[in-house]
Amino acid sequence: VVAVDANGADLGPGEVAAGAAQAAQEGVRVLLFGPASELGAAVEGVEGVQVVDAPVSIAKSPDPARAARAHPESSIVQAARAVADGRAQALVCAGGTGAAVAAGLFNIKRARGVFRPALALVLPVPGRPTVLLDVGANAQARAEHLVQFAFMGAALSRVVLGVQRPRVGLLSNGEEFGRGGPLVVEARSELLRRLSATAEGGGAAPFEFVGNVEGGDLTSGAAEVIVTDGFTGNVALKVMEGVSSTVLRAVRDAAYSSPRAKLGGLLLAPSLRAFRAEIDPEGMGGAYLLGLRRLGVVPHGRFTRRGFAEAILRAERGAREDLVGRTHTALEQAGALRANSPSAPTASLPDRPDE
Amino acid sequence: VVAVDANGADLGPGEVAAGAAQAAQEGVRVLLFGPASELGAAVEGVEGVQVVDAPVSIAKSPDPARAARAHPESSIVQAARAVADGRAQALVCAGGTGAAVAAGLFNIKRARGVFRPALALVLPVPGRPTVLLDVGANAQARAEHLVQFAFMGAALSRVVLGVQRPRVGLLSNGEEFGRGGPLVVEARSELLRRLSATAEGGGAAPFEFVGNVEGGDLTSGAAEVIVTDGFTGNVALKVMEGVSSTVLRAVRDAAYSSPRAKLGGLLLAPSLRAFRAEIDPEGMGGAYLLGLRRLGVVPHGRFTRRGFAEAILRAERGAREDLVGRTHTALEQAGALRANSPSAPTASLPDRPDE
Numbered sequence: 001v002v003a004v005d006a007n008g009a010d011l012g013p014g015e016v017a018a019g020a021a022q023a024a025q026e027g028v029r030v031l032l033f034g035p036a037s038e039l040g041a042a043v044e045g046v047e048g049v050q051v052v053d054a055p056v057s058i059a060k061s062p063d064p065a066r067a068a069r070a071h072p073e074s075s076i077v078q079a080a081r082a083v084a085d086g087r088a089q090a091l092v093c094a095g096g097t098g099a100a101v102a103a104g105l106f107n108i109k110r111a112r113g114v115f116r117p118a119l120a121l122v123l124p125v126p127g128r129p130t131v132l133l134d135v136g137a138n139a140q141a142r143a144e145h146l147v148q149f150a151f152m153g154a155a156l157s158r159v160v161l162g163v164q165r166p167r168v169g170l171l172s173n174g175e176e177f178g179r180g181g182p183l184v185v186e187a188r189s190e191l192l193r194r195l196s197a198t199a200e201g202g203g204a205a206p207f208e209f210v211g212n213v214e215g216g217d218l219t220s221g222a223a224e225v226i227v228t229d230g231f232t233g234n235v236a237l238k239v240m241e242g243v244s245s246t247v248l249r250a251v252r253d254a255a256y257s258s259p260r261a262k263l264g265g266l267l268l269a270p271s272l273r274a275f276r277a278e279i280d281p282e283g284m285g286g287a288y289l290l291g292l293r294r295l296g297v298v299p300h301g302r303f304t305r306r307g308f309a310e311a312i313l314r315a316e317r318g319a320r321e322d323l324v325g326r327t328h329t330a331l332e333q334a335g336a337l338r339a340n341s342p343s344a345p346t347a348s349l350p351d352r353p354d355e
Numbered sequence: 356v357v358a359v360d361a362n363g364a365d366l367g368p369g370e371v372a373a374g375a376a377q378a379a380q381e382g383v384r385v386l387l388f389g390p391a392s393e394l395g396a397a398v399e400g401v402e403g404v405q406v407v408d409a410p411v412s413i414a415k416s417p418d419p420a421r422a423a424r425a426h427p428e429s430s431i432v433q434a435a436r437a438v439a440d441g442r443a444q445a446l447v448c449a450g451g452t453g454a455a456v457a458a459g460l461f462n463i464k465r466a467r468g469v470f471r472p473a474l475a476l477v478l479p480v481p482g483r484p485t486v487l488l489d490v491g492a493n494a495q496a497r498a499e500h501l502v503q504f505a506f507m508g509a510a511l512s513r514v515v516l517g518v519q520r521p522r523v524g525l526l527s528n529g530e531e532f533g534r535g536g537p538l539v540v541e542a543r544s545e546l547l548r549r550l551s552a553t554a555e556g557g558g559a560a561p562f563e564f565v566g567n568v569e570g571g572d573l574t575s576g577a578a579e580v581i582v583t584d585g586f587t588g589n590v591a592l593k594v595m596e597g598v599s600s601t602v603l604r605a606v607r608d609a610a611y612s613s614p615r616a617k618l619g620g621l622l623l624a625p626s627l628r629a630f631r632a633e634i635d636p637e638g639m640g641g642a643y644l645l646g647l648r649r650l651g652v653v654p655h656g657r658f659t660r661r662g663f664a665e666a667i668l669r670a671e672r673g674a675r676e677d678l679v680g681r682t683h684t685a686l687e688q689a690g691a692l693r694a695n696s697p698s699a700p701t702a703s704l705p706d707r708p709d710e
Contacts (some may be wrong), residue, residue, distance in 0.1 A: 004437065044486055044520070054443075055655060057446070094526070102685035120701060125601070126605060127521075136528050136529060139528055139535055140536050140537070159398065171590060172586075172590075173491050173494055173585065173590060174491060174589055174593060175588045180494055180586075181494035181495050181586050182495070184586075189437075204656055209437060214589075214593045215589070215590040215592065215593025215594035215596075215597060216589070216593040216594070216596060216597030217597070218597060219597045219598055219601040220593055220597060228590075229585070230528065230534075231527075231528045231536050231539075232586070232587055232590055234528035234529055234569075234570070235526060235569070235570040235583075235587055235590070235591055236569025236570065236591065236594045236628070237529075237570065237588055238528075238569045238571045239570035239571070239573055239591045239594045239595055239598070240530060240594055240598050241570075242570060242571030242572070242575060243573070243594070243595050243598040243602075244602055245596050246574040247598075247599055247603060248602060248603040249578070250481060250630045251606055251623075251627065251630070253625045253630075254623060254626035254627050254629070255623055257626045257629075258625075258626060260622050260625075261622060261623050261625070261626040262625030263619075263622050263625055264619045264620065264621065264622025264624075264626075266618050266619065266620065267615050267616060267618050267619025268606075268610055268613075268619030268620055268623060269619075270616070271609035271612045271613060271616040271619075272606065272609050274609070274612075275605045275608075275609055290621035302586050310645055314427070
């Protein structure tokens with residue numbers, strides 16, 4: 001069962017409901033939170049979708065952490081509670097990344113031994129999809145956070161993309177004067193230490209660490225997983241989206257610049273459409289919210305039903321393949337779990353929602 | 356007179372010499388440092404270019420700061436000294452950004468009251484060229500550094516792009532949970548305070564501060580100047596270059612996917628060439644090294660003679676239009692100069708080369 005918050009989507013809760021109906025037709029059961037009056041039509045008669053009336057939305061709140069605390073009746077908090085209670089095994093939030101992170105932290109809680117959750121996105125690079133994390137769950141990170149992100153990202157690459165031993169790189173600046181900075185330098189040596197610990201314990205390294213990579217490697221295929229703090233990751237992602245659409249717009253403009261170019265554009269269009277489809281973010285279903293006790297998937301608010309359905313299917317698959325548990329095992333073998341944190345699955349010390 | 360280090364270019368010192376010859380033909384006098392045996396042919400009989408034999412190169416050094424100290428005979432250190440001595444008014448370094456920053460810091464020294472130099476690049480966004488700084492002179496920054504970068508970038512936008520009152524934005528992450536982080540938050544309020552100080556002193560604000568901008572705004576035209584730390588700026592720049600060439604390659608590949616597409620590509624090619632020319636980094640001459648007592652320009656090592664000539668012309672123009680002096684005046688009016696730092700032009704307390 002996947003708990004879905006239908007509020008916050010640009011096209012309205014009905015579009016999310018339509019996505020839920022599509023996912024249900026592929027066999028996923030959905031618990032759908034949102035304004036019942038706007039959801040009913042899309043899921044009427046669809047087996048596997050249960051609507052819970054939750055009209056209050058905090059998706060657009062300027063202070064999501066405060067809003068998630070103040071509004072337990074909001075759709076995202078109710079959805080997160082359903083996951084925390086075990087009524088659902090994964091969370092999908094249709095809009096408002098901040099609200100999803102806050103509601104997830106306070107209700108589902110951080111996974112045992114995990115410092116911080118991270119948002120991981122599979123960049124739709126043709127022929128070489130690449131996991132980038134954190135793309136914005138936290139604006140700041142310490143070295144041990146980046147170390148954990150590497151293990152989380154590697155587990156995601158294995159489960160979602162089927163890469164058995166992903167190459168993991170640490171995003172850094174280039175050849176210039178002050179290479180890396182202390183965060184990258186520290187994370188790098190800490191990562192090497194953790195991989196040695198896994199090897200000494202007799203475990204197989206869950207990934208190959210390829211050291212520092214640069215911004216250009218988001219699209220070069222130099223690594224299957226690229227690790228960075230949420231500030232840099234978010235800037236990099238937005239630059240990527242902006243440049244990609246600017247260049248494609250320029251190509252289209254070029255195709256209107258003369259009758260000759262116009263004909264050329266028409267002839268080229270079908271082949272370009274294939275490329276556009278390949279880089280369409282809806283195909284990936286959105287960003288994975290990793291590091292909580294259960295999996296979350298956060299599609300972009302501007303998605304259509306196709307993207308929301310994909311998000312629900314991916315959440316179900318990630319839960320079924322135990323992405324959270326596999327990440328925990330890898331972190332444990334590397335000794336990369338947070339100290340003073342219970343590592344036995346039965347322990348239940350309360351995690352603080354944030355530090 | 357522009358002092359040019361010819362070492363470090365991918366195509367060799369001769370290519371830089373050819374660029375110097377082109378610039379000299381447009382009236383700029385050049386002091387050219389490099390291996391005389393490889394420079395002579397290109398500048399023979401060209402008036403205005405004087406060759407200084409300096410075969411030692413530190414362009415590829417893994418530790419440019421140490422190399423710049425250990426090799427006073429290297430071409431970049433000799434070129435920087437020529438600028439420091441007043442034999443030349445601006446510096447151009449053909450390869451090795453790190454070496455240029457180090458040699459500049461140690462020999463030309465930081466401008467009075469400036470904390471840190473910055474590398475500023477005019478992003479060749481068609482129709483809306485945008486200044487991004489720092490793209491990698493320092494991996495770390497404090498809020499007061501970013502504040503100074505805003506004034507430096509605004510002065511560059513005015514002098515180089517002719518924008519009378521540029522809009523300046525602070526690069527930040529998006530709508531997500533931990534918006535901005537402490538560096539951005541502090542820099543933002545500090546910038547507002549400095550602009551008020553200018554207004555209270557009766558001065559005209561040298562730019563309009565538009566607050567935070569996101570990665571997508573590198574190409575959106577939301578600001579003429581975008582300020583960030585050198586780590587983030589370098590990552591953003593490399594992402595931009597990588598995505599831009601990946602998308603253009605995909606368009607070319609699409610044009611080979613079928614005979615129909617091939618014909619389309621051929622018809623579209625001339626219009627696309629215009630776009631490619633517009634975004635060609637050689638047209639901008641490279642990155643500006645700001646914050647020293649004299650102006651520097653750092654073309655990319657892979658440039659051809661055309662790019663090197665452009666770099667020399669831009670360095671000459673920036674020096675003639677007193678970019679350094681104008682930046683100083685704006686910083687002074689805003690009270691944004693470093694405390695304990697002499698602001699009178701005649702003072703000469705030694706600046707430490709680095710902190």
